[in-house]
Amino acid sequence: MPVIALQGVRGGIGTTSITAALAWSLQQLGESVLAIDLSPDNLLRLHFNTPVGLNRGWARAELEGVAWQQGAMRYCENLDFLPFGGLNLAEQRSIDQQQRQAPQRWRDFLAQVRASGHYRWILLDMPAGNTPVIEQQLALADTVFQLMSPDANCHARLYQQPMPAACRFLVNGYSAASLLQQDLHQLWLQTLEGLLPLVIHRDEALAEALAMKQPLGEYRPESLAADEVLTLANWCLLNLQGSAR
Ligand SMILES: Nc1ncnc2c1ncn2[C@@H]1O[C@H](COP(=O)(O)OP(=O)(O)OP(=O)(O)O)[C@@H](O)[C@H]1O
């Protein structure tokens, strides 16, 4: 049961959208997937048609002292998701503190999920940044995908902010018409260890999929980006199946 954490080199790169899309594509390939939202923004659920006002999720369950499994929801036969839960600011601070004080909670939860044998893949939708809690959560993953836009901001960040050990870099939002993006991508191909051998293009289908509250491959399976995420899912099957601890 490989655990893949997806995180943006900065915010807004498309991490949550790609997490939902990858979960869908893995499920399309016959795999079983649990996608977990670790971001207090609580947006992953919106890719899975959840009513905006429904605030269930693992952090809400934790605050209410009930099992995290009760926050999980089924999207389709082989695809479940666990929202963060709708928390106000004071509740978010309280969960953050609890997480820092009990780093073992997630390890125990993942051990239970593994023992249940329900899922072949776990995807973690991470917020950008490197707070102590985020560092603890990244350490749960067998593989970390760091998402980048091909722009100078991300390029600068590659060299001035710490990156998780042995992470893979995934380019999202690539526009072939941009000379700068072509150049940056070429440079990364030549110099960036861990760059994945595929890109996800900027594609209106991804933007529309969220507006329609569906994962990309369900909303627009024939789109270029959906095809690329399917390639990513196949790459995971070929390269990560043996990576689980
Ligand atoms: N390849 C793409 N082409 C077009 N639009 C995209 C693409 N990837 C993401 N988007 C759009 O960009 C916006 C931000 O995406 P998303 O919420 O997935 O980013 P994020 O990295 O998770 O952000 P945050 O840092 O807030 O968690 C969304 O409206 C999404 O539809």
Ligand SMILES: [Mg+2]
């Ligand atoms: Mg996000």
